[in-house]
Amino acid sequence: MSIAGWYAWFESRSRWEKAALLLWGAILLFVSVRVFLSPDSKTVYPIFSASGRFWWTGIDLYEPHRPTDVQDGYRYSPTFAILVTPFAMLPDSIGGIAWRLFNAGALFVALWWLLRTVLPTNGLPNVLAWLLLLTIPLTLQSVNNGQANLLVVACMLGTVAAVSQERWNLASALLAIAFLCKLYPLALGMVLILLYPRQLVWRIPLAAVASLAAPFLFQQPVYVADQYAKWIAVLRADDRASCVLENMYRDLWLLIHLYGLPISRTVYTFVQMLAGIGVAALCWHRQRAGWSESKLLTSTLALVTAWMMLLGPATESSSFVLLAPSFAWSVLEAWKANERNARHGLLWGSCAIFVIAVVVGGINKDWKLHEAGVHAWGSLCYFVYLLLEPTTPAAQQMQLAESRRLAA
Numbered sequence: 001m002s003i004a005g006w007y008a009w010f011e012s013r014s015r016w017e018k019a020a021l022l023l024w025g026a027i028l029l030f031v032s033v034r035v036f037l038s039p040d041s042k043t044v045y046p047i048f049s050a051s052g053r054f055w056w057t058g059i060d061l062y063e064p065h066r067p068t069d070v071q072d073g074y075r076y077s078p079t080f081a082i083l084v085t086p087f088a089m090l091p092d093s094i095g096g097i098a099w100r101l102f103n104a105g106a107l108f109v110a111l112w113w114l115l116r117t118v119l120p121t122n123g124l125p126n127v128l129a130w131l132l133l134l135t136i137p138l139t140l141q142s143v144n145n146g147q148a149n150l151l152v153v154a155c156m157l158g159t160v161a162a163v164s165q166e167r168w169n170l171a172s173a174l175l176a177i178a179f180l181c182k183l184y185p186l187a188l189g190m191v192l193i194l195l196y197p198r199q200l201v202w203r204i205p206l207a208a209v210a211s212l213a214a215p216f217l218f219q220q221p222v223y224v225a226d227q228y229a230k231w232i233a234v235l236r237a238d239d240r241a242s243c244v245l246e247n248m249y250r251d252l253w254l255l256i257h258l259y260g261l262p263i264s265r266t267v268y269t270f271v272q273m274l275a276g277i278g279v280a281a282l283c284w285h286r287q288r289a290g291w292s293e294s295k296l297l298t299s300t301l302a303l304v305t306a307w308m309m310l311l312g313p314a315t316e317s318s319s320f321v322l323l324a325p326s327f328a329w330s331v332l333e334a335w336k337a338n339e340r341n342a343r344h345g346l347l348w349g350s351c352a353i354f355v356i357a358v359v360v361g362g363i364n365k366d367w368k369l370h371e372a373g374v375h376a377w378g379s380l381c382y383f384v385y386l387l388l389e390p391t392t393p394a395a396q397q398m399q400l401a402e403s404r405r406l407a408a
Contacts, residue, residue: 014125014126014129016125016126016129016130016133017126017128017129019129019133020128020129020130020132020133021132023133023136024104024108024132024136027136027140027143028100028101028104028143031100031143031144032097032100032101034144035093035096035097035100035146036093036094036096036097037093039091039092039093039096040071040092042144042145043096043144043145043146044071044073044145044146044147045092045095045096045099045100045145045146046070046071046092046096047070047071047072047073047074048074048076048080048081048084048087048088048099048146048148049084049087049088049092049095049096050070050071050074050088051074051076051080051081051084051088052081052082052084052085052087052088052089053088054066054067054081055078055081055082055085055218055219056085056218056219058219058220058223060226060227060230061074061078061081061227061230061231062074062075062227062230062231062233062234063234065230075231075234075235075238076148076180076181077180077181077212077231078215078224078227078228078231079180079211079212079214079215080148080180080181082214082215082218083177083180084099087099087102096146099146100143100146102151103142103143103148103150103151103154104143104150106150106151106154106155107135107139107150107153107154107157108132109154110153110154110155110157110158110161111128111131111132111135111157111325112128113157113158113161114157114158114160114161114325115127115128115131116161117161117164117165118160118161118164118294118297118298119294119298119329120292120294120295120298122336124332124336127332130328130332131325131328131329131332134324134327134328134331134332135321135324135325135328137324137354137355137358137359138320138321138323138324138327138354138358139321139324140358141317141318141321142318142321145318147318147321148181148182149181149182149318149319149321149322150321151177151178151181152178152181152182152185152322153305153321153322153324153325155174155175155177155178155181155185156174156175156178156185156188156301156305156322157301157325158170158171158174159171159172159174159175159178159188159189159192160188160297160300160301162174163192163196163200163297164293164294164297166199168196168199168200168203169203171192171200171203172189172200172203172204172206172207173207175188175189175192175204175207175208176204176207176208176210176211177211179208179211180211180212182314183235183313184308184312184313184314185308186208187276187304187307187308187312188300188301188304188305189204189208190280191279191280191283191300191304192204192300194280194283194284195283195284195287195296195300212228215227238314241253241265245257245258245368245371246368246370246371249314249315249316250309250315250316250317250319250320250370250373250375250376250379251309251310251311251312251315251376251379252268252271252310252311252376252380253265253268254373254376255373255376255377255380256268258371258372258373271311272311272312272313275307275310275311276307276311279303279304279307282303282387283296283299283300283303285391286299286391289391298326298329299386299389301325301326302326302327302329302330302386303383303386303387305322305323305326306323306326306379306382306383306386307383308322308323309322309323309375309379309383310376310379310380310383315375315376315379317357317370317375320354320375320379323379323382327350327354327382330347330382330385330386331347331351334347334348343385343388343389344385346381346382346384346385346388347381347382347385349381350378350379350381350382350385353374353375353377353378353381354374354375354378356369356374357369357370357374357375357378
């Protein structure tokens with residue numbers, strides 16, 4: 001398309017769509033310039049690019065065997081090193097920009113796809129524009145530092161959208177990609193298997209196993225097996241349960257530790273598992289209660305991502321981008337409903353907490369807001385908000401009331 005064609009397309013957009021495009025464009029331009037001028041500053045991308053190059057030359061990916069002249073901290077699967085190879089072939093000043101633009105593009109496409117297939121817009125205007133705008137606060141950190149979280153959440157959104165279209169193979173493949181970046185997105189797959197057992201009970205496990213076996217096609221089996229052994233060792237050694245507050249994960253355990261609650265790590269692990277089972281059971285119950293598929297998948301995605309942030313195995317500040325799309329959608333729904341009750345108070349309280357975490361925490365690092373558990377409080381409020389969602393959705397309640405009125 002010519003420049004004139006792009007300009008005509010832009011002019012045809014609504015005011016809010018223009019605002020979203022311009023704001024995201026400014027963010028990506030600013031980050032791209034910063035990365036080009038200083039490709040090794042405030043970024044984790046060099047970890048990925050170095051690992052992509054190490055893979056093909058048979059060099060160790062993981063500490064303490066990883067070369068010390070490159071940035072350390074690689075905790076991803078060997079398959080992920082293969083996936084980032086196209087970017088690793090470029091200089092970091094260019095590859096870092098391409099990586100961020102690819103991830104942002106994946107998120108935009110996934111949001112558009114989810115909106116077309118799953119989200120019950122119910123006449124809301126400019127929904128995509130608002131989703132793009134409302135996801136910015138929890139997305140900025142991952143865009144800036146080059147985290148893989150944008151790709152993870154895009155694949156999770158795509159998984160849900162593909163399920164709604166009964167594209168089971170595609171859904172399983174997308175979930176496998178998310179699983180290769182971060183292991184815990186498999187929780188979404190487990191809940192979807194519970195909801196759609198006949199279609200997914202073998203597809204998702206097969207996709208996950210195939211993704212883990214793929215590296216054996218691209219390197220010597222001995223080297224691949226050794227890298228898997230070292231990856232598992234790195235994951236086992238990454239225990240932040242008793243470290244300083246600054247380095248702790250931003251989850252419920254931080255609040256327990258912060259306020260000195262008499263709960264052991266063993267009991268907390270049990271709580272994590274029990275809460276995960278409870279989320280799965282709630283989603284299953286909602287399906288059996290006759291929830292529409294769009295409403296069911298929307299609530300399932302929100303519950304699972306909220307569980308990941310509050311009770312998952314590894315929640316960093318940049319991880320909250322996984323919550324951003326569902327949180328943005330909840331805000332839009334609440335704004336349209338215009339209800340004032342305790343449940344919606346939890347959502348608006350969560351909004352205020354996240355704004356404080358992003359804005360105030362970003363302005364002054366010396367205030368150490370993260371150590372006060374602001375992210376954890378935000379995800380706790382949102383998780384409770386989701387759990388308190390009425391068993392029968394509002395739209396169905398209105399239909400039932402109307403049916404009863406006509407019957408009377």
